Amino acid sequence: MKTIRLYLPILLLLLFISSLCHAQDRYELNTDWYCQPIDDTQADGHALSNPSYPLTGWMPATVPGTVLTTLLNNGKVPDPFYGMNNEKIKDIYDTGREYYTYWFVKEFEESATDGEQVWLNFRGINYSADIFLNGQKVNQTPFKGMYLRKQYNITKLLAKNGKNRLAVLVHPADHVGNPNGGQGGDGTIAKGVALQYTAGWDWIQPVRDRNTGIWDKVFIEKTGTVNLKHPHIVTLVPGTRIPGASQEPATLKVSAELQNVLDHSISGTLQYTLAGKTISQKVTLKPQETAEVALPDFTLQNPKLWWPNGYGEQHLYAIDLQFTADGAVSDREKITFGVREIQTTWNSHTRSKEIAVNGQKIFIKGGNWIISDAMLRFSKARYDAEIRFHRDMNLNLIRIWGGALPERPEFYEACDRYGMLVIQDFWMSGDCNGRWLDPKKKDDQWTRRQYPDDHGLFIESAADVVKMLRNHPSLAMWCGGNEITPPADILKALKEDVLPKLDGTRWFIDYSNSDEMSYNFKGGNGDGPYGIQDISTFWAEKTWPFNSEVGSVGTGDATSLKRFLPEENQVIPVEMDGTEKVRDEVWSYHKYIDYGNALEPYGSPEDMEDFAAKAQLVNYNQYRGLIEGFTAHMWDWYTGVIIWKTQNPWTSLRGQMYDYYLDPNASLYGLRNGSEVLHGMYDPVKGNIMIANNTFDQQHDIMLRVTAYDMQGNDQQLTQVFCYLEPTSIRLIMSLQERIKALSADEGMFLSVQLLNTDQKILSDNFYWLPDANGNYSGLQRMEKANIQATATQSAPGEVSLKLTNPSGNTVSFFNRISLVDTESGERLLPTFFSDNYVSLTPGEEKVVTVSYADLDKNSAAIEIGGWNTPLQTITIE
Incomplete structure (x- = not known):
């Protein structure tokens, strides 16, 4: 008896530790999947999910991934990103949906002890699925919709010996669309709640399987009898804050959903610890009840704030939110968040929206984002690299375009780290959803205006996406759709139900180029243009005061081009006879956007290497000129600009700062230079020298130094003067137009515009090359070699x-x-x-x-x- 009493506390402790460990169990099912087309499969899901059923001849599958990704990884199709290979792959519109309907099977070991619950989670399947486990159907109701997460309690379906088999039949979209060359093909891809670009766009060829597959993560989670779901953290940061200063308190509002799986009531405590204090709320859940529970508001003293890139640090807090009952942790969620508050106001001078963070107005320098990879091969490392590139371009916002998808949490985690504000579009586009007449579309505008077919599924998916992403400090705005609002009932649900109930802290834009965002005084679509422009237009011609899409070229250098252009297509892409007609089918297939005669001032290209090298000079000038032109008019003409676009998810030849392989071109560094936090710049129209201050601080004793260099390297100092700058402002210092005009007339010149602090450290280093009086870079073409x-x-x-x-x-x-x-x-x-x-x-x-x-x-x-x-x-x- 004495022995039992001795070991009883130890036994209870071990049970508690065991419970604690199980509550943390969560792992991915991302290896050793196998698949087979439905046409080659005789058995049904009940038989296939029986561990004894042989999988002879089944193909290794990539999960997360698409059918096309699996086929590519098994050598069944050629790389659709190379040359014309995409034309060699059968399109689902021609084959029928069954051709890309596949069974996916995975075996895993798992069991549950008393009090444990085991959950099967899918973070994304495109487009619908039937799920079986150990001979039994898991989803008794349909699983349909690409953006809808699903969680199933599989505790009672687990095999007694712990050896389980999961079988998932994935069906493609109900309407795959005719890829007839239109934006989104014939538009019918938009009848579902899924990606629209997969039927083709002006920057991508059709994705042959329309991204069918278990495209996002699958994982197993183990909890106790109460499942903690959908935590929600809201931070309130009143007043105007200064980065790095001692801060007034901020308020944290924390809540979560609790699901009781038992047939009887259960009582416990929901709690977290932060800054040495534990915040808790006692809870009693009814049998089989799911309830949202709010904890008491917490006042965080002297918080470390989260700021957008260029304005301050991106401090992140972490809490461990737990539900405990009977002295054991039933479930927990670890949440990372930033303390910040987004505010928006209408700037009556610019007639556009103005965005503030923690009470400080932010001049938006943004980029439009399509998707990381057209075949949905997402990874945390790739997301990190791409968002780091955006940080390095000195941008502070990314807009997620509505023809793609709600980006993954890993994308947002990178944006949190690097200080990128995000506008998240819901999945609508003017092209497919009926804004315009379009002869390429199958249905008329009236019909397309009511896409998708299932409005309820759209609203349900939107609510789930809001729950998935709302804790990220980078998420700043929601947008109803790309260049069009959702149908009236969906718009009403988003504005009056989903967002107020599930978020309520962010600005909702009804559509991307809405007058609510930017008064469209020029008419038309309210965005663009998208091609190469004379640099003077960026400085001298006023456009939309918060332009959601404006862009230019972006061809990579020869090394980049050779990665996906076959040798016979490594040529100058256009006729050099003044027509600039695209003459190479592979360049055309990869959506080459014309440079016009922009390369001619540097001398006619001799071959592809020369063409691509000279294109980089144009790239650099285009994006430096674009961002400088907008910055030069900040708070007067503009409150922000979002470049169309910064990247491509395919080997496309337009609008990108780096290629699909993550190799930057000169566009990235031209934009990086022109977007500096403190930036000295030259107005090519008026000859003005200006300084931009994108900080919240007054800048005293900033030295401006402007130097001219001729083609032989001889220098002439044009000015050197101390300047004072107001916070978040642009200042005109002087005009040097006549002097620069005279110096550059014969063969062009170089112009160095530098800013230095009182320690003579260079803060901004901007180097221009200017043409001669005829607009040609004649001096560049005759320069002597300079070995370094x-x-x-x-x-x-x-x-x-x-x-x-x-x-x-x-x-x-x-x-x-x-x-x-x-x-x-x-x-x-x-x-x-x-x-x-x-x-x-x-x-x-x-x-x-x-x-x-x-x-x-x-x-x-x-x-x-x-x-x-x-x-x-x-x-x-x-």
Whole structure:
């Protein structure tokens, strides 16, 4: 008896620890899946999900993934991103839906002890599914809708021996659409609640399986008898805050849904701990009840705030929200969040919306985002790299375009880290949903205006997406759709029910180019243009005061192009006879957007390498000019601009700062330069020198230094003056138009606009190349070679310090591309991040560029550098 009493406390402790561990059990089912087309499968789901049923001849499947991804990974189809390969893959519109209807099977070991509940979670299936486990049907009601998560309690369906088999039959979209060349094909893809771009768009060819598959994560979760779901954190930050300062308190409002699976009531406590204090709420749940429970508001003293990129730190807090009953944790959710508050006001001067964070107005410099990968091959690492590129471009907002999807939590986690505000569109588009007459569309406007067919499914999916994403500090705005509102009943549900009930803290835009966002005084669609423009237009021609889409070109360099253009298609893409007609079918297939005659001032391209190199000069100038032109008129003409677009999910040849393979082109660095937090710049129309201050601080004693260089490298200082800058402002300093006009007339010139602090540290370094009086870069075409000196040293894990020196006797070393390459293959190592690129060095100048590559120690790497008049050289990393 004494022995029993001795061991009883230990036994209870072990049971408690066991319960605690089970409450944390959550793992993915992402390996060892197998699949087979339904046409090749004789058995039904009851038989297939029986562990004894043989899977002889079944193909390894990629989950998460699509049918097309699995076929590609098994060598059954060619890479649809290369050349014309996409034309070799059968389209679902021609084959019928059954061709891409597949069974997916996965075996896993799991069992449940007394009091444990085991849940099967799907974060996304496209488009509908029948689910079986161990010979029994799991979903008694239909699972339909690409954006709807589903959770099933499978505790009673688990095999007694712990060896289970899951079988999922995935059906494609009910309406796959005719990919007839229209935006979204014939538009009928929009009859479902799913991606619209898969039937083709002006930046992508059709995705042949329409992204059918278990496209997002599948995981098992174990809890006690109460399941904690959908936690919600709201942070209130009143007043106007200053980054880095001691802060007045902020308020946290925390709630969650609790689901009792028992047939009797259960009592317990919902709680979390933050800043050394525990906040709790006692709860009694009725039998089989799911209830939303709010904890008492918590006042957080001196909070560390979350700020958008360029304005302050992105501090993130974490809490462990738990439900405990009878001394054990039944379930818990770990939540990361930022303390910040989004505000919006109408700027009556610009006649557009103005966005503020923590009481401080933010001039929006944004980019439109399509999707990371057209075949939905998402990864945390790829998301991180892409959002890091956006951070490096000095942007502060990303808009998720409505023809794609609600981005994944991993995307938002990266935006939280890097300070990217996000506008999340719901999945509508003017093209498919009936805004315009369109001869490519199957149905008339009246019919398309009521897409999708199932409004209830759309609303249910929207509510679920709001629950999934609402805790991310980066999420700033919801948008009803791309260039069109949802149908009236859906719009009413979003505005009056879903968002007020489930979020209520963010601005809802009814559609992306709405007058509510930006007064459309010019008529038309309220956005664009999308092609190459004269730089002067960005500075001199007023456009929509908060332009949701305006963009330009973005072709990569020759190294980028060779990744997906077959050798016979590695040519100049257009006729160089003044017509600029696209003459190569592969360039055309990959949606090449015309550069017009923009390359001619640099000299007619001789081959593809020369064409792509000169395109980079245009790319850099286009995006620097775009963002500078908008910034020059901030708070007067504009409250923000969102570039169309910053990336492509396919090997497209338009509107991108980096290619599909995560290799940046000069667009990224032109935009990075023009978007600097403190930025000195030159107005090519009026010859003005201006300074932008995108901080909340007054800037005292900022030195402006403007220097002219001729083509031989001779310098002439045009001004050097101390300046004072108001917070979040633009200031005109002086005009140098006549002097610059005279200096550049014969053969063009270089213009250096720099800002320095009182320690003579360079804060902004902006280097322009200006044409001659005829608009040609005649001097560039006659420049002498300029050999530069370079040393590369590994300065930290995954980081190289590259020191560049242009000797005093040289002319300017112009427009040098830096690459990190594998010494064995000669291929670029990607993704690599550069503190600057396409750099120019004046005579006697020294620059240090930081090169970052995560797997540097796992590769034999070297630096390659070469430019317009600088021979290519390879630098060993010391």
